Amino acid sequence: MFRGDIIRIVLLWGAVLAAGAFGLQWLEYQYLAMRFSFEIYVGIIAVAFALGGMWLGWRLASRPRGAFRRNDAAIASLGLTRQEMRALELIAAGQSNKEMARTLGVAPNTVKTHISNLFAKLEVARRTQAVIRARELELIP
Amino acid sequence: MFRGDIIRIVLLWGAVLAAGAFGLQWLEYQYLAMRFSFEIYVGIIAVAFALGGMWLGWRLASRPRGAFRRNDAAIASLGLTRQEMRALELIAAGQSNKEMARTLGVAPNTVKTHISNLFAKLEVARRTQAVIRARELELIP
DNA sequence: GAAACCATCACCCGAAAGGGTGAGAAGCGC
DNA sequence: GCGCTTCTCACCCTTTCGGGTGATGGTTTC
Structure with a gap:
Protein backbone atom coordinates (compact mmCIF):
# COMPACT_ATOMS: atom_id res chain seq x y z
CA MET A 1 0.00 0.00 0.00
CA PHE A 2 1.25 3.42 -0.97
CA ARG A 3 0.18 6.87 0.10
CA GLY A 4 -1.47 7.56 -3.24
CA ASP A 5 -3.61 4.47 -2.85
CA ILE A 6 -4.74 5.37 0.64
CA ILE A 7 -5.63 8.91 -0.35
CA ARG A 8 -7.63 7.63 -3.27
CA ILE A 9 -9.48 5.11 -1.15
CA VAL A 10 -10.32 7.76 1.42
CA LEU A 11 -11.59 10.11 -1.27
CA LEU A 12 -13.58 7.29 -2.81
CA TRP A 13 -15.19 6.44 0.49
CA GLY A 14 -15.94 10.07 1.20
CA ALA A 15 -17.63 10.57 -2.14
CA VAL A 16 -19.67 7.40 -1.81
CA LEU A 17 -20.80 8.22 1.72
CA ALA A 18 -21.71 11.78 0.75
CA ALA A 19 -23.72 10.59 -2.24
CA GLY A 20 -25.36 7.95 -0.07
CA ALA A 21 -26.34 10.43 2.61
CA PHE A 22 -27.69 12.85 0.05
CA GLY A 23 -29.69 10.14 -1.70
CA LEU A 24 -31.03 8.96 1.62
CA GLN A 25 -32.21 12.42 2.54
CA TRP A 26 -33.91 12.79 -0.80
CA LEU A 27 -35.58 9.41 -0.48
CA GLU A 28 -36.72 10.20 3.02
CA TYR A 29 -38.32 13.39 1.79
CA GLN A 30 -40.06 11.46 -0.98
CA TYR A 31 -41.30 8.96 1.56
CA LEU A 32 -42.52 11.52 4.04
CA ALA A 33 -44.30 13.29 1.21
CA MET A 34 -46.04 9.95 0.76
CA ARG A 35 -45.05 9.64 -2.83
CA PHE A 36 -43.57 6.20 -2.06
CA SER A 37 -45.06 3.30 -0.20
CA PHE A 38 -43.03 1.90 2.66
CA GLU A 39 -41.98 -1.24 0.80
CA ILE A 40 -40.87 0.64 -2.28
CA TYR A 41 -38.91 3.04 -0.14
CA VAL A 42 -37.06 0.25 1.62
CA GLY A 43 -36.54 -1.61 -1.63
CA ILE A 44 -35.03 1.41 -3.34
CA ILE A 45 -32.67 1.90 -0.44
CA ALA A 46 -31.63 -1.75 -0.41
CA VAL A 47 -31.03 -1.91 -4.14
CA ALA A 48 -29.20 1.40 -4.23
CA PHE A 49 -26.87 0.52 -1.40
CA ALA A 50 -26.29 -2.97 -2.70
CA LEU A 51 -25.36 -1.57 -6.11
CA GLY A 52 -23.17 1.08 -4.52
CA GLY A 53 -21.43 -1.51 -2.41
CA MET A 54 -20.95 -3.77 -5.40
CA TRP A 55 -19.44 -0.98 -7.41
CA LEU A 56 -17.11 -0.07 -4.57
CA GLY A 57 -16.09 -3.67 -3.92
CA TRP A 58 -15.46 -4.22 -7.59
CA ARG A 59 -13.37 -1.09 -7.75
CA LEU A 60 -11.30 -1.96 -4.73
CA ALA A 61 -10.68 -5.49 -5.93
CA SER A 62 -9.89 -4.46 -9.48
CA ARG A 63 -7.50 -1.62 -8.78
CA PRO A 64 -4.44 -3.64 -7.71
CA ARG A 65 -4.30 -5.66 -10.92
CA GLY A 66 -2.86 -4.07 -14.01
CA ALA A 67 -0.83 -1.61 -12.01
CA PHE A 68 2.72 -2.90 -11.84
CA ARG A 69 4.92 -1.23 -9.31
CA ARG A 70 8.63 -1.91 -9.58
CA ASN A 71 10.27 -3.02 -6.39
CA MET B 1 -16.86 -17.43 -19.05
CA PHE B 2 -17.43 -21.09 -18.57
CA ARG B 3 -20.47 -23.01 -17.46
CA GLY B 4 -19.00 -23.63 -14.03
CA ASP B 5 -18.55 -19.92 -13.52
CA ILE B 6 -22.09 -19.10 -14.55
CA ILE B 7 -23.58 -21.73 -12.27
CA ARG B 8 -21.53 -20.47 -9.38
CA ILE B 9 -22.53 -16.88 -10.01
CA VAL B 10 -26.19 -17.82 -10.19
CA LEU B 11 -25.96 -19.78 -6.95
CA LEU B 12 -24.11 -16.89 -5.35
CA TRP B 13 -26.75 -14.42 -6.41
CA GLY B 14 -29.52 -16.73 -5.26
CA ALA B 15 -27.99 -17.16 -1.84
CA VAL B 16 -27.37 -13.45 -1.44
CA LEU B 17 -30.89 -12.51 -2.50
CA ALA B 18 -32.45 -15.13 -0.24
CA ALA B 19 -30.41 -13.96 2.72
CA GLY B 20 -31.27 -10.37 1.90
CA ALA B 21 -34.99 -11.06 1.69
CA PHE B 22 -34.93 -13.01 4.91
CA GLY B 23 -32.99 -10.30 6.73
CA LEU B 24 -35.36 -7.70 5.34
CA GLN B 25 -38.39 -9.55 6.63
CA TRP B 26 -36.80 -9.93 10.03
CA LEU B 27 -35.91 -6.25 10.13
CA GLU B 28 -39.39 -5.27 9.08
CA TYR B 29 -40.81 -7.32 11.88
CA GLN B 30 -38.46 -5.66 14.34
CA TYR B 31 -39.50 -2.30 13.02
CA LEU B 32 -43.20 -3.01 13.15
CA ALA B 33 -42.72 -4.26 16.67
CA MET B 34 -41.32 -0.81 17.31
CA ARG B 35 -38.06 -2.09 18.63
CA PHE B 36 -36.23 0.10 16.14
CA SER B 37 -36.73 3.71 15.29
CA PHE B 38 -37.27 4.54 11.65
CA GLU B 39 -33.81 6.00 11.13
CA ILE B 40 -32.03 3.06 12.70
CA TYR B 41 -34.10 0.69 10.61
CA VAL B 42 -33.18 2.44 7.38
CA GLY B 43 -29.56 2.74 8.48
CA ILE B 44 -29.27 -0.96 9.19
CA ILE B 45 -30.72 -1.79 5.80
CA ALA B 46 -28.41 0.60 4.02
CA VAL B 47 -25.28 -0.65 5.78
CA ALA B 48 -26.24 -4.30 5.38
CA PHE B 49 -26.93 -4.03 1.68
CA ALA B 50 -23.89 -1.90 1.08
CA LEU B 51 -21.70 -4.48 2.81
CA GLY B 52 -23.39 -7.33 0.97
CA GLY B 53 -22.92 -5.57 -2.33
CA MET B 54 -19.31 -4.84 -1.53
CA TRP B 55 -18.65 -8.43 -0.68
CA LEU B 56 -20.30 -9.59 -3.87
CA GLY B 57 -18.51 -7.05 -6.02
CA TRP B 58 -15.20 -7.95 -4.46
CA ARG B 59 -15.86 -11.60 -5.04
CA LEU B 60 -16.87 -11.15 -8.65
CA ALA B 61 -13.90 -8.94 -9.40
CA SER B 62 -11.23 -11.01 -7.67
CA ARG B 63 -12.22 -14.54 -8.57
CA PRO B 64 -11.42 -14.39 -12.29
CA ARG B 65 -7.91 -13.14 -11.48
CA GLY B 66 -5.49 -15.71 -10.23
CA ALA B 67 -7.43 -18.47 -11.91
CA PHE B 68 -5.49 -19.36 -15.00
CA ARG B 69 -7.38 -21.17 -17.68
CA ARG B 70 -5.31 -22.78 -20.41
CA ASN B 71 -6.34 -21.91 -23.93
C1' DG C 1 44.65 11.72 -4.74
C1' DA C 2 43.39 7.02 -3.50
C1' DA C 3 39.49 3.90 -3.32
C1' DA C 4 35.27 2.36 -5.01
C1' DC C 5 32.03 1.97 -8.40
C1' DC C 6 30.26 1.92 -13.00
C1' DA C 7 30.44 1.38 -17.85
C1' DT C 8 32.91 -0.04 -21.58
C1' DC C 9 35.30 -3.64 -24.43
C1' DA C 10 38.43 -7.50 -25.50
C1' DC C 11 40.02 -12.38 -25.48
C1' DC C 12 39.64 -17.35 -24.51
C1' DC C 13 37.11 -21.38 -23.66
C1' DG C 14 33.55 -24.64 -22.74
C1' DA C 15 28.76 -25.49 -22.44
C1' DA C 16 24.20 -24.80 -24.02
C1' DA C 17 21.05 -23.94 -27.49
C1' DG C 18 19.25 -24.22 -32.11
C1' DG C 19 18.77 -25.99 -37.22
C1' DG C 20 18.71 -29.77 -40.36
C1' DT C 21 18.23 -34.50 -41.58
C1' DG C 22 17.20 -39.20 -41.03
C1' DA C 23 15.09 -43.10 -38.98
C1' DG C 24 12.87 -46.61 -35.99
C1' DA C 25 8.83 -47.93 -32.89
C1' DA C 26 4.07 -47.44 -31.16
C1' DG C 27 -0.65 -46.16 -31.77
C1' DC C 28 -4.85 -44.73 -34.42
C1' DG C 29 -8.20 -44.52 -38.14
C1' DC C 30 -9.83 -46.21 -42.49
C1' DG D 1 -2.40 -53.54 -44.38
C1' DC D 2 -1.50 -48.52 -45.15
C1' DG D 3 -1.10 -43.85 -44.07
C1' DC D 4 -0.78 -40.66 -40.42
C1' DT D 5 0.76 -38.81 -36.10
C1' DT D 6 3.49 -38.99 -32.18
C1' DC D 7 7.40 -40.11 -29.66
C1' DT D 8 11.82 -41.47 -29.60
C1' DC D 9 16.92 -40.94 -30.61
C1' DA D 10 21.10 -40.04 -33.28
C1' DC D 11 24.52 -37.27 -35.97
C1' DC D 12 26.50 -33.00 -37.74
C1' DC D 13 27.10 -28.25 -37.67
C1' DT D 14 26.54 -23.28 -36.37
C1' DT D 15 25.21 -19.92 -33.25
C1' DT D 16 24.41 -18.30 -28.80
C1' DC D 17 25.29 -18.25 -23.96
C1' DG D 18 27.86 -18.11 -19.89
C1' DG D 19 32.27 -18.00 -16.98
C1' DG D 20 36.69 -16.11 -16.21
C1' DT D 21 40.15 -12.64 -16.60
C1' DG D 22 41.98 -8.26 -17.59
C1' DA D 23 42.10 -3.50 -19.05
C1' DT D 24 40.63 1.50 -19.70
C1' DG D 25 38.17 5.73 -18.68
C1' DG D 26 34.78 8.37 -16.09
C1' DT D 27 32.36 9.57 -11.43
C1' DT D 28 31.77 9.73 -6.97
C1' DT D 29 33.33 9.41 -2.27
C1' DC D 30 36.23 9.84 1.49
Whole structure:
Protein backbone atom coordinates (compact mmCIF):
# COMPACT_ATOMS: atom_id res chain seq x y z
CA MET A 1 0.00 0.00 0.00
CA PHE A 2 1.25 3.42 -0.97
CA ARG A 3 0.18 6.87 0.10
CA GLY A 4 -1.47 7.56 -3.24
CA ASP A 5 -3.61 4.47 -2.85
CA ILE A 6 -4.74 5.37 0.64
CA ILE A 7 -5.63 8.91 -0.35
CA ARG A 8 -7.63 7.63 -3.27
CA ILE A 9 -9.48 5.11 -1.15
CA VAL A 10 -10.32 7.76 1.42
CA LEU A 11 -11.59 10.11 -1.27
CA LEU A 12 -13.58 7.29 -2.81
CA TRP A 13 -15.19 6.44 0.49
CA GLY A 14 -15.94 10.07 1.20
CA ALA A 15 -17.63 10.57 -2.14
CA VAL A 16 -19.67 7.40 -1.81
CA LEU A 17 -20.80 8.22 1.72
CA ALA A 18 -21.71 11.78 0.75
CA ALA A 19 -23.72 10.59 -2.24
CA GLY A 20 -25.36 7.95 -0.07
CA ALA A 21 -26.34 10.43 2.61
CA PHE A 22 -27.69 12.85 0.05
CA GLY A 23 -29.69 10.14 -1.70
CA LEU A 24 -31.03 8.96 1.62
CA GLN A 25 -32.21 12.42 2.54
CA TRP A 26 -33.91 12.79 -0.80
CA LEU A 27 -35.58 9.41 -0.48
CA GLU A 28 -36.72 10.20 3.02
CA TYR A 29 -38.32 13.39 1.79
CA GLN A 30 -40.06 11.46 -0.98
CA TYR A 31 -41.30 8.96 1.56
CA LEU A 32 -42.52 11.52 4.04
CA ALA A 33 -44.30 13.29 1.21
CA MET A 34 -46.04 9.95 0.76
CA ARG A 35 -45.05 9.64 -2.83
CA PHE A 36 -43.57 6.20 -2.06
CA SER A 37 -45.06 3.30 -0.20
CA PHE A 38 -43.03 1.90 2.66
CA GLU A 39 -41.98 -1.24 0.80
CA ILE A 40 -40.87 0.64 -2.28
CA TYR A 41 -38.91 3.04 -0.14
CA VAL A 42 -37.06 0.25 1.62
CA GLY A 43 -36.54 -1.61 -1.63
CA ILE A 44 -35.03 1.41 -3.34
CA ILE A 45 -32.67 1.90 -0.44
CA ALA A 46 -31.63 -1.75 -0.41
CA VAL A 47 -31.03 -1.91 -4.14
CA ALA A 48 -29.20 1.40 -4.23
CA PHE A 49 -26.87 0.52 -1.40
CA ALA A 50 -26.29 -2.97 -2.70
CA LEU A 51 -25.36 -1.57 -6.11
CA GLY A 52 -23.17 1.08 -4.52
CA GLY A 53 -21.43 -1.51 -2.41
CA MET A 54 -20.95 -3.77 -5.40
CA TRP A 55 -19.44 -0.98 -7.41
CA LEU A 56 -17.11 -0.07 -4.57
CA GLY A 57 -16.09 -3.67 -3.92
CA TRP A 58 -15.46 -4.22 -7.59
CA ARG A 59 -13.37 -1.09 -7.75
CA LEU A 60 -11.30 -1.96 -4.73
CA ALA A 61 -10.68 -5.49 -5.93
CA SER A 62 -9.89 -4.46 -9.48
CA ARG A 63 -7.50 -1.62 -8.78
CA PRO A 64 -4.44 -3.64 -7.71
CA ARG A 65 -4.30 -5.66 -10.92
CA GLY A 66 -2.86 -4.07 -14.01
CA ALA A 67 -0.83 -1.61 -12.01
CA PHE A 68 2.72 -2.90 -11.84
CA ARG A 69 4.92 -1.23 -9.31
CA ARG A 70 8.63 -1.91 -9.58
CA ASN A 71 10.27 -3.02 -6.39
CA ASP A 72 12.99 -0.39 -6.21
CA ALA A 73 13.92 -1.51 -2.71
CA ALA A 74 14.84 -4.95 -4.03
CA ILE A 75 16.78 -3.40 -6.90
CA ALA A 76 18.77 -1.33 -4.44
CA SER A 77 19.39 -4.17 -2.01
CA LEU A 78 20.62 -6.39 -4.83
CA GLY A 79 22.83 -3.59 -6.09
CA LEU A 80 21.50 -3.75 -9.64
CA THR A 81 22.82 -0.96 -11.84
CA ARG A 82 20.93 0.91 -14.54
CA GLN A 83 22.44 -1.02 -17.43
CA GLU A 84 21.87 -4.33 -15.69
CA MET A 85 18.20 -3.47 -15.29
CA ARG A 86 17.96 -2.51 -18.95
CA ALA A 87 19.62 -5.78 -19.90
CA LEU A 88 17.15 -7.62 -17.68
CA GLU A 89 14.20 -5.97 -19.39
CA LEU A 90 15.56 -6.82 -22.83
CA ILE A 91 16.13 -10.42 -21.78
CA ALA A 92 12.52 -10.57 -20.63
CA ALA A 93 11.56 -9.11 -24.01
CA GLY A 94 13.20 -12.08 -25.70
CA GLN A 95 16.17 -10.34 -27.29
CA SER A 96 19.51 -12.02 -28.01
CA ASN A 97 22.79 -10.54 -26.83
CA LYS A 98 23.48 -9.18 -30.29
CA GLU A 99 20.07 -7.51 -30.48
CA MET A 100 20.52 -6.08 -27.01
CA ALA A 101 23.87 -4.62 -28.05
CA ARG A 102 22.16 -2.88 -30.93
CA THR A 103 19.30 -1.69 -28.74
CA LEU A 104 21.60 -0.35 -26.06
CA GLY A 105 24.12 1.01 -28.53
CA VAL A 106 27.08 -0.85 -27.04
CA ALA A 107 29.31 -3.77 -28.01
CA PRO A 108 28.06 -7.36 -27.57
CA ASN A 109 30.90 -7.98 -25.11
CA THR A 110 29.59 -5.19 -22.93
CA VAL A 111 26.16 -6.74 -22.91
CA LYS A 112 27.68 -10.04 -21.88
CA THR A 113 29.44 -8.38 -18.99
CA HIS A 114 26.24 -6.75 -17.77
CA ILE A 115 24.36 -10.02 -18.04
CA SER A 116 27.10 -11.89 -16.21
CA ASN A 117 26.95 -9.45 -13.31
CA LEU A 118 23.17 -9.50 -13.41
CA PHE A 119 23.04 -13.30 -13.18
CA ALA A 120 25.50 -13.29 -10.29
CA LYS A 121 23.36 -10.78 -8.38
CA LEU A 122 20.15 -12.64 -9.09
CA GLU A 123 21.89 -15.94 -8.35
CA VAL A 124 20.72 -17.58 -11.55
CA ALA A 125 22.49 -19.34 -14.40
CA ARG A 126 20.12 -18.92 -17.35
CA ARG A 127 18.08 -16.11 -18.86
CA THR A 128 14.80 -17.94 -18.35
CA GLN A 129 15.64 -18.29 -14.67
CA ALA A 130 16.56 -14.63 -14.53
CA VAL A 131 13.13 -13.72 -15.87
CA ILE A 132 11.41 -15.93 -13.29
CA ARG A 133 13.50 -14.54 -10.46
CA ALA A 134 12.97 -10.95 -11.58
CA ARG A 135 9.23 -11.50 -11.71
CA GLU A 136 9.24 -12.97 -8.23
CA LEU A 137 11.12 -9.95 -6.94
CA GLU A 138 8.80 -7.65 -8.93
CA LEU A 139 11.68 -6.12 -10.83
CA ILE A 140 9.75 -6.50 -14.09
CA PRO A 141 6.03 -6.89 -14.85
CA MET B 1 -16.86 -17.43 -19.05
CA PHE B 2 -17.43 -21.09 -18.57
CA ARG B 3 -20.47 -23.01 -17.46
CA GLY B 4 -19.00 -23.63 -14.03
CA ASP B 5 -18.55 -19.92 -13.52
CA ILE B 6 -22.09 -19.10 -14.55
CA ILE B 7 -23.58 -21.73 -12.27
CA ARG B 8 -21.53 -20.47 -9.38
CA ILE B 9 -22.53 -16.88 -10.01
CA VAL B 10 -26.19 -17.82 -10.19
CA LEU B 11 -25.96 -19.78 -6.95
CA LEU B 12 -24.11 -16.89 -5.35
CA TRP B 13 -26.75 -14.42 -6.41
CA GLY B 14 -29.52 -16.73 -5.26
CA ALA B 15 -27.99 -17.16 -1.84
CA VAL B 16 -27.37 -13.45 -1.44
CA LEU B 17 -30.89 -12.51 -2.50
CA ALA B 18 -32.45 -15.13 -0.24
CA ALA B 19 -30.41 -13.96 2.72
CA GLY B 20 -31.27 -10.37 1.90
CA ALA B 21 -34.99 -11.06 1.69
CA PHE B 22 -34.93 -13.01 4.91
CA GLY B 23 -32.99 -10.30 6.73
CA LEU B 24 -35.36 -7.70 5.34
CA GLN B 25 -38.39 -9.55 6.63
CA TRP B 26 -36.80 -9.93 10.03
CA LEU B 27 -35.91 -6.25 10.13
CA GLU B 28 -39.39 -5.27 9.08
CA TYR B 29 -40.81 -7.32 11.88
CA GLN B 30 -38.46 -5.66 14.34
CA TYR B 31 -39.50 -2.30 13.02
CA LEU B 32 -43.20 -3.01 13.15
CA ALA B 33 -42.72 -4.26 16.67
CA MET B 34 -41.32 -0.81 17.31
CA ARG B 35 -38.06 -2.09 18.63
CA PHE B 36 -36.23 0.10 16.14
CA SER B 37 -36.73 3.71 15.29
CA PHE B 38 -37.27 4.54 11.65
CA GLU B 39 -33.81 6.00 11.13
CA ILE B 40 -32.03 3.06 12.70
CA TYR B 41 -34.10 0.69 10.61
CA VAL B 42 -33.18 2.44 7.38
CA GLY B 43 -29.56 2.74 8.48
CA ILE B 44 -29.27 -0.96 9.19
CA ILE B 45 -30.72 -1.79 5.80
CA ALA B 46 -28.41 0.60 4.02
CA VAL B 47 -25.28 -0.65 5.78
CA ALA B 48 -26.24 -4.30 5.38
CA PHE B 49 -26.93 -4.03 1.68
CA ALA B 50 -23.89 -1.90 1.08
CA LEU B 51 -21.70 -4.48 2.81
CA GLY B 52 -23.39 -7.33 0.97
CA GLY B 53 -22.92 -5.57 -2.33
CA MET B 54 -19.31 -4.84 -1.53
CA TRP B 55 -18.65 -8.43 -0.68
CA LEU B 56 -20.30 -9.59 -3.87
CA GLY B 57 -18.51 -7.05 -6.02
CA TRP B 58 -15.20 -7.95 -4.46
CA ARG B 59 -15.86 -11.60 -5.04
CA LEU B 60 -16.87 -11.15 -8.65
CA ALA B 61 -13.90 -8.94 -9.40
CA SER B 62 -11.23 -11.01 -7.67
CA ARG B 63 -12.22 -14.54 -8.57
CA PRO B 64 -11.42 -14.39 -12.29
CA ARG B 65 -7.91 -13.14 -11.48
CA GLY B 66 -5.49 -15.71 -10.23
CA ALA B 67 -7.43 -18.47 -11.91
CA PHE B 68 -5.49 -19.36 -15.00
CA ARG B 69 -7.38 -21.17 -17.68
CA ARG B 70 -5.31 -22.78 -20.41
CA ASN B 71 -6.34 -21.91 -23.93
CA ASP B 72 -6.86 -25.43 -25.25
CA ALA B 73 -8.33 -24.06 -28.46
CA ALA B 74 -5.06 -22.32 -29.26
CA ILE B 75 -3.09 -25.45 -28.41
CA ALA B 76 -5.24 -27.46 -30.78
CA SER B 77 -5.11 -24.91 -33.59
CA LEU B 78 -1.32 -24.73 -33.31
CA GLY B 79 -1.13 -28.52 -33.29
CA LEU B 80 0.97 -28.68 -30.14
CA THR B 81 1.47 -32.22 -28.84
CA ARG B 82 1.54 -33.32 -25.22
CA GLN B 83 5.31 -33.56 -25.02
CA GLU B 84 5.74 -30.21 -26.68
CA MET B 85 3.47 -28.65 -24.06
CA ARG B 86 5.43 -30.32 -21.28
CA ALA B 87 8.65 -29.03 -22.79
CA LEU B 88 7.13 -25.57 -22.97
CA GLU B 89 6.20 -25.65 -19.30
CA LEU B 90 9.67 -26.78 -18.32
CA ILE B 91 11.23 -24.05 -20.43
CA ALA B 92 9.04 -21.53 -18.62
CA ALA B 93 10.20 -23.08 -15.36
CA GLY B 94 13.78 -22.23 -16.29
CA GLN B 95 15.11 -25.72 -16.89
CA SER B 96 17.95 -26.55 -19.28
CA ASN B 97 17.60 -29.20 -21.96
CA LYS B 98 19.56 -31.67 -19.85
CA GLU B 99 17.34 -31.07 -16.82
CA MET B 100 14.24 -31.40 -18.97
CA ALA B 101 15.50 -34.73 -20.29
CA ARG B 102 15.86 -35.94 -16.73
CA THR B 103 12.44 -34.59 -15.75
CA LEU B 104 10.70 -36.14 -18.74
CA GLY B 105 12.70 -39.34 -18.58
CA VAL B 106 13.93 -39.15 -22.18
CA ALA B 107 17.21 -38.46 -23.97
CA PRO B 108 18.45 -34.87 -24.38
CA ASN B 109 18.22 -35.27 -28.13
CA THR B 110 14.53 -36.04 -27.83
CA VAL B 111 14.02 -32.90 -25.81
CA LYS B 112 15.81 -30.91 -28.48
CA THR B 113 13.51 -32.34 -31.13
CA HIS B 114 10.40 -31.42 -29.16
CA ILE B 115 11.71 -27.92 -28.58
CA SER B 116 12.59 -27.52 -32.25
CA ASN B 117 9.07 -28.46 -33.29
CA LEU B 118 7.63 -26.29 -30.55
CA PHE B 119 9.60 -23.25 -31.70
CA ALA B 120 8.52 -23.81 -35.28
CA LYS B 121 4.86 -23.96 -34.27
CA LEU B 122 5.13 -20.91 -32.05
CA GLU B 123 7.20 -19.14 -34.71
CA VAL B 124 9.96 -18.17 -32.31
CA ALA B 125 13.70 -18.69 -32.26
CA ARG B 126 14.61 -18.52 -28.57
CA ARG B 127 13.26 -19.95 -25.34
CA THR B 128 12.61 -16.52 -23.86
CA GLN B 129 10.51 -15.65 -26.91
CA ALA B 130 8.68 -18.96 -26.59
CA VAL B 131 7.72 -18.08 -23.02
CA ILE B 132 6.47 -14.66 -24.09
CA ARG B 133 4.47 -16.09 -26.99
CA ALA B 134 3.02 -18.85 -24.85
CA ARG B 135 1.92 -16.34 -22.26
CA GLU B 136 0.28 -14.20 -24.91
CA LEU B 137 -1.62 -17.22 -26.19
CA GLU B 138 -2.46 -18.25 -22.63
CA LEU B 139 -0.81 -21.61 -23.03
CA ILE B 140 0.94 -21.18 -19.69
CA PRO B 141 0.19 -18.95 -16.66
C1' DG C 1 44.65 11.72 -4.74
C1' DA C 2 43.39 7.02 -3.50
C1' DA C 3 39.49 3.90 -3.32
C1' DA C 4 35.27 2.36 -5.01
C1' DC C 5 32.03 1.97 -8.40
C1' DC C 6 30.26 1.92 -13.00
C1' DA C 7 30.44 1.38 -17.85
C1' DT C 8 32.91 -0.04 -21.58
C1' DC C 9 35.30 -3.64 -24.43
C1' DA C 10 38.43 -7.50 -25.50
C1' DC C 11 40.02 -12.38 -25.48
C1' DC C 12 39.64 -17.35 -24.51
C1' DC C 13 37.11 -21.38 -23.66
C1' DG C 14 33.55 -24.64 -22.74
C1' DA C 15 28.76 -25.49 -22.44
C1' DA C 16 24.20 -24.80 -24.02
C1' DA C 17 21.05 -23.94 -27.49
C1' DG C 18 19.25 -24.22 -32.11
C1' DG C 19 18.77 -25.99 -37.22
C1' DG C 20 18.71 -29.77 -40.36
C1' DT C 21 18.23 -34.50 -41.58
C1' DG C 22 17.20 -39.20 -41.03
C1' DA C 23 15.09 -43.10 -38.98
C1' DG C 24 12.87 -46.61 -35.99
C1' DA C 25 8.83 -47.93 -32.89
C1' DA C 26 4.07 -47.44 -31.16
C1' DG C 27 -0.65 -46.16 -31.77
C1' DC C 28 -4.85 -44.73 -34.42
C1' DG C 29 -8.20 -44.52 -38.14
C1' DC C 30 -9.83 -46.21 -42.49
C1' DG D 1 -2.40 -53.54 -44.38
C1' DC D 2 -1.50 -48.52 -45.15
C1' DG D 3 -1.10 -43.85 -44.07
C1' DC D 4 -0.78 -40.66 -40.42
C1' DT D 5 0.76 -38.81 -36.10
C1' DT D 6 3.49 -38.99 -32.18
C1' DC D 7 7.40 -40.11 -29.66
C1' DT D 8 11.82 -41.47 -29.60
C1' DC D 9 16.92 -40.94 -30.61
C1' DA D 10 21.10 -40.04 -33.28
C1' DC D 11 24.52 -37.27 -35.97
C1' DC D 12 26.50 -33.00 -37.74
C1' DC D 13 27.10 -28.25 -37.67
C1' DT D 14 26.54 -23.28 -36.37
C1' DT D 15 25.21 -19.92 -33.25
C1' DT D 16 24.41 -18.30 -28.80
C1' DC D 17 25.29 -18.25 -23.96
C1' DG D 18 27.86 -18.11 -19.89
C1' DG D 19 32.27 -18.00 -16.98
C1' DG D 20 36.69 -16.11 -16.21
C1' DT D 21 40.15 -12.64 -16.60
C1' DG D 22 41.98 -8.26 -17.59
C1' DA D 23 42.10 -3.50 -19.05
C1' DT D 24 40.63 1.50 -19.70
C1' DG D 25 38.17 5.73 -18.68
C1' DG D 26 34.78 8.37 -16.09
C1' DT D 27 32.36 9.57 -11.43
C1' DT D 28 31.77 9.73 -6.97
C1' DT D 29 33.33 9.41 -2.27
C1' DC D 30 36.23 9.84 1.49
